[in-house]
Amino acid sequence: MNSVIDSMMKIFGSLGTGNSALGLVLAVVIAGLVVFTIMAVMAIVAVYFERKVSAFMQDRIGPMEVGIFGFKGGKQFWGGIGQTLADTVKLLVKEDILPKEADKKLMIMAPFIIFIASFLTFIGVPLSDGLVVSDFNIGVFYIMAAGSIGVIGIILAGWSSNNKWSLYGALRSAAQIISYEIPIGLSLMLVVIVVGSLNFGDIVAWQADHRWFFIHSPFAFIAFIIYVIAGVAETNRTPFDIPEAESELVAGWMTEYSGFRWSIFFMSEYANVLIISIIASIIFLGGWLSPLAIFGVHVSWLEGPLWGLFWIFSKAVFFVFVMMWFRWTFPRLRVDQLMYFCWKVLIPFALANLIFISVWELIF
Amino acid sequence: MGEYFKNIYTGLQSFIAGLQLSLHHYHSRKKLVATLQYPHEKWPVEERHIGFDLQEYNVVRSRLHVDINDCIGCNQCVRACPVDCITIESVKPPKGSEFDPGTTSNGTQKRMLVARFDIDLTECMFCNLCTYPCPEDCIYMVGGPNSAKHQIEYEYSKRDRKDLIFRFANPSEEEIIAAGGADYLAKKKGLPPPEKPAAEPKAKPKTAEPKINYEPVNAITDRMTRSLAKKAYTAAVRAGKTASETAVAVKQALEEAGKYSSDLDTVMESIGKAELMTQAGPAPEKKVVEQPAGGLDIKLLNDLTDRMTRGIAKKAFMAATREGQDAKAVVRSIQTALEAADKFTDEVKAVLAKLESPGEAPVKPAAAPKTAAPALNIKVLNGISDKMTRGLAKKTFMAAQRAGKSPADIVTEVKETLEDAGKLTPEFAKIIDSLREDA
Incomplete structure (x- = not known):
């Protein structure tokens, strides 16, 4: 399989620059900019989407007044499409406050660590057949590892703010993320056991040859549910948002942040949501495969890299919607409930799943 | 162990029930949304029931x-x-x-x-x-x-x-x-008042209201003193005082204000001799608006090229004519106003000269009041003590005067009307007779 970096290097090589180091730097910069753009656009679109979805679920209509160049979107329900753009501008020009007693170096560094974690994760995530910045053999493992870096940034942010709410939030976040990495890892391991590869391309190829994982077996379906639930917890979203917990901790580890730095937190959060959704759709829902393939129908013009991009994003958007749906349905879990749910429900089920799937694989 | 699975089962059940509920609200938003988009939509005002009609x-x-x-x-x-x-x-x-x-x-x-x-x-x-x-x-x-x-x-x-x-x-x-509000409209828009088309003659000449003759007072040079004097002068004339009495009243007022000096003796003398009221006589064919007081034509001032100068000149002109000054006084006051604004140039001088003695020489300034009937002072009628009678007398007086009757006719007409109304007493008759003597 080709990665984007490889293809770009090839193109630069064929242009006859001859200098492979320069070509590499250029390719990395271009890929980085594209990934950054995806993250930023995702944050802007998702915030609007989230506000609308939450409003509809609560019998409201959400933002309706702000448009772009006078175009507000729909009249009745989907108006106000310029709202998040205006909010972004507001956030970026806001005063940047560092508390006097804060550990300033760490406090400035923390948002960038969190941002880098989600940025690095994006590098290993394929967006279509061959459309991946860098194609790892161990893609699943890499994403688990890179995603875990973020918790360091959260702890730094909570510690350096010199604020009790921030520290509480950071501690809770660390406990939560480390706990929920386990069910995620176990449910992904189920897929790895079946496919026998950590490469995303191989996993999707296996699903194309056999069937999509969420209908592969009852155990794979349970693993899919566990992954989605633990994924929501990984992104610190309601009902697992005890690190933020507005009603208890003001804003958790983000309490002392404002303006640009806070917007980086925000961008990373929505990038994480997108990453969790894309991985769910790659591993359990056939990635860039057309949904018609489930029924054995293969339409040739519905396949190819661009269609793959379309399918993968449709599936990801569905998952993003599901996560919003969760958020605006369930109340926040208590800390002990959160730990109970992870250690006493999700992990035993995931472990049992692993055993049963191994037996399943031996039988079938 | 049984409870553990039971808990998970109820958890799953409530999980699905919750998701169904919020999805129901999401899907039926068209029915359920309660938001009123306030400036665009408003609640209808309910009928109030406050316990009484x-x-x-x-x-x-x-x-x-x-x-x-x-x-x-x-x-x-x-x-x-x-x-x-x-x-x-x-x-x-x-x-x-x-x-x-x-x-x-x-x-x-x-x-x-x-x-x-x-x-x-x-x-x-x-x-x-x-x-x-x-x-x-x-x-x-x-x-x-x-x-x-x-x-x-x-x-x-x-x-x-x-x-x-x-x-x-x-x-x-x-x-x-x-409705005749062209001036009002122009003022509202901040434009100069439109010139009335010359072809449109006034339906009726202005009534012959007696005007106060300010000429003697205008001879006072100091501005403060002049205004004080004018005030006293007007009050005295309105009160129906004679020329010499007026002069005394003006002098008194100025002395009280500490503005009187021996320079003003001549002025007082001229007041004493002056004709207090000028009659803007009812000359039926005369266009009163276009030929005010001294018969000057404001349009001549349009020859002035500088806008500022023209404005100041016109303002001074209007102010002067409104006070009933004669041609010379008008020109003089325009000149003073322009000199004060440092706008007095040779061009202005030429225009003013033309203004003072226009080529066509329409009506001699002094001629107008003289040709008209000698003024009768309606204020004399204020001596009538009975309110009803006074009103009737004044009404008749005005009607007769407007009809352009001679003073003698006016006096007889007033008397006749009062007699018809049974209001004429010898005392009032005397007062009415004094109308003519006063003029």
């Missing part, structure tokens, strides 16, 4: 409203308003104009066109005081007892503060011009 309630103070078709422009509400939030400007059609401002719903004939009726509701304090003096009941608070006239309006919020100035009168420009 609204009609019995004294007043609901929600907003002032004016039925402008009923407004006669009497300004009573403007006077009543404690915060001065009402502004009325009205245009009175000139005498003889064909323009009909219409009648109110009470059947009152309107005398003028209300060109502007603004209520600044940002300033209004809802005291309701303006509604009581209105003779036509055309200004009122909407709703409550007036709900038959205008529906109640609780909320009239606007995007711009300026929109809270409610402009009730909105006559078209044609209407204002038809």
Whole structure:
């Protein structure tokens, strides 16, 4: 399989620059900019989407007044499409406050660590057949590892703010993320056991040859549910948002942040949501495969890299919607409930799943 | 162990039930959304049930409203308003104009066109005081007892503060011009007053109101002193004093103000000898507006090229003619005004010379008052003590004078009318006779 970096290097090589180091730097910069753009656009679109979805679920209509160049979107329900753009501008020009007693170096560094974690994760995530910045053999493992870096940034942010709410939030976040990495890892391991590869391309190829994982077996379906639930917890979203917990901790580890730095937190959060959704759709829902393939129908013009991009994003958007749906349905879990749910429900089920799937694989 | 799985089962059940509920709300948003997009949509005002009929309630103070078709422009509400939030400007059609401002719903004939009726509701304090003096009941608070006239309006919020100035009168420009308000319109737009077309003669000559002759007082050079003197002079003349008495009164007033000096002796002398009243005689074929006082033509000033100069000159001209100064005095006052503004150039000099002695020489300044009938001073009639009789006498006097009758005829006519009314006593007859002696 080709990665984007490889293809770009090839193109630069064929242009006859001859200098492979320069070509590499250029390719990395271009890929980085594209990934950054995806993250930023995702944050802007998702915030609007989230506000609308939450409003509809609560019998409201959400933002309706702000448009772009006078175009507000729909009249009745989907108006106000310029709202998040205006909010972004507001956030970026806001005063940047560092508390006097804060550990300033760490406090400035923390948002960038969190941002880098989600940025690095994006590098290993394929967006279509061959459309991946860098194609790892161990893609699943890499994403688990890179995603875990973020918790360091959260702890730094909570510690350096010199604020009790921030520290509480950071501690809770660390406990939560480390706990929920386990069910995620176990449910992904189920897929790895079946496919026998950590490469995303191989996993999707296996699903194309056999069937999509969420209908592969009852155990794979349970693993899919566990992954989605633990994924929501990984992104610190309601009902697992005890690190933020507005009603208890003001804003958790983000309490002392404002303006640009806070917007980086925000961008990373929505990038994480997108990453969790894309991985769910790659591993359990056939990635860039057309949904018609489930029924054995293969339409040739519905396949190819661009269609793959379309399918993968449709599936990801569905998952993003599901996560919003969760958020605006369930109340926040208590800390002990959160730990109970992870250690006493999700992990035993995931472990049992692993055993049963191994037996399943031996039988079938 | 059984409870553990039971808990998971109930957890899953409530999980799905919760998701179903929120998805139901998401899907049926068109039915369920409760938000009212406020500035774009508004709740209808509910009928109120406050325990008694609204009609019995004294007043609901929600907003002032004016039925402008009923407004006669009497300004009573403007006077009543404690915060001065009402502004009325009205245009009175000139005498003889064909323009009909219409009648109110009470059947009152309107005398003028209300060109502007603004209520600044940002300033209004809802005291309701303006509604009581209105003779036509055309200004009122909407709703409550007036709900038959205008529906109640609780909320009239606007995007711009300026929109809270409610402009009730909105006559078209044609209407204002038809009502003779061309000057008003021009002033409103900040333009110089339009020149009246010469081809349109005045329907009636101006009535021959006696004018006070200010010439002797204008000889005083000091501005402060002059205005003081003029004030005293006017008061004295209005009181019907003779020339010498007037001179004494003026002198006294100036002495009291510490402004009198021996230089003014000559002025006082001239006051003592002067004719106090000039009669702007009713010369029927004369165009009064175009040939004011000294018979000067303001249009000659249009020859001045500089805009500023022209403005100042015209202003001075108008001020001087309004005071009834003769041609020389007018030219002099224009000159002083221009010199004060440092605008007096050779060009201006030439124009002023032309103004003073125009080539066509229309009417000699002094000729106008002389050719007219000798002035009769209506103020003499103020000596009549009975109010009714005085009114009748004055009315007859004015009617006769307007008809251009000679002084002798006027006196006899007044006497006859009073006799017919059975009001003529020997005492009053004497007073009426003195009309002629005074002139």
